Amino acid sequence: MIVDRIVTWARMKSPWIVHFNSGACNACDIEVLAALTPRYDVERFGILLKGSPRHADVLVCSGPVTLQQKERLKTIYEQMSEPKFVLAVGTCASSAGVFNGCYGVCGGVDTVLPVSAYIPGCPARPEAIIDGVVKLLKSLKK
């Protein structure tokens, strides 16, 4: 259907992100912010940082999910409207990393939410984050 193709095209060309720290050491957050600076200019791909989860399509999570943040992460995810995607940035978000098994940590982001793409790295470089978002969007086509 041509309408479906237009809608998929629009979704691929306009991913708005909201950034959430689920317990990271801040290194990945700084890299996410670096990816949003004019140097990398992600507005070329239509990526905009939005303050409100209601406006966003992609939830960018960094860090292992702590027990404190678990419910908040779920709430943020439920506030977003469909279609929505979750991006795990960094080793901790992908698998809890060195914090695996820690008493206050329940694991990577995928223990709480369905994750669409993992971006490993400690911290993940801005180029890797942009590459991850672009790959996630390309997978929409299929």
Next chain:
Amino acid sequence: MGIALFDIIVFPGFIFLGILSLVAEFTDRKLNARLQNRVGPPWYQPLADFIKLSTKETIVPESASSRMFRALPLFALASASTAFLYIPIWSTTSLFPFSCDLIVVLYLLTVPTLTFFLAGWFSSSLYSEIGSIRTMTQLFAYEVPLYMALLGPAILADNWSISGIASYYYIHPLMALFNIPGLLVSLVAAQGKLERAPFDIPDAETEIVGGTFTEYNGRFLAFFRMSIDVELVVVATLIAAVFFPLFTPANAIVGFLIYLVKILFVIFLLAVLRTALARLRIEQMVSFCWRILAPLALLQVLIDLIVKGVLAH
């Protein structure tokens, strides 16, 4: 009946205004990016944003008033689009001119701001309520300088209709030079009207999440964004019609190209202001508007009164 439908749907109705507003948003964002030494979004970006938002799931918060939440974006879009009917484009008369339509257009441009306030208020979220109170506070600050800056040229032209003002300055183009303070004041006040930096205090995303639109999503957010873009076009057209008296009533095609150049120039000035200046706090904004902008607008009215008195003798 057929002509009325054509006016509403094609020109200067939704299709024409929709395309023009997408072009305006793209120009604004691209200029903003280029001024920051970035590449900026591709030309289809506003269209992709609109299609994506209008096909997303729409969530109405449980505590929000559902009927108002759904109706307000349409009010904003309708009143911003209606204001366009009374502003001359290439000839010196608009489609439906009547006496005193300047005041009507200014009030039609106030209606979207009121809907932003009500939208924030009825979504009953803490952030959106703070945003809507800021919208109202800001409205009282920029509205008076904006009105006075546009009434100055009206006094000199001795006509309160935008078509009358346009045809007066078309016959006496040198008179437009007296209105330069008014042009500057209305450019700065228009930033407040359109809620852009340095006056984007109501939707300051670093302080209050999404401001008045925090709870809005899906197609309602798309309509609100569309109405802000239409407002940008209408404000640019209004400033161009009142302060830049370049019209060609004889030739519509050349006149339309001149019109495009004029509004793109106004949007360029607005984009430079947006990029160069940082956001003010709300009380700084109010004191700036009342201490600097309002006296400048009064000066504009005074200049026009004096010029009119000298010309009368």
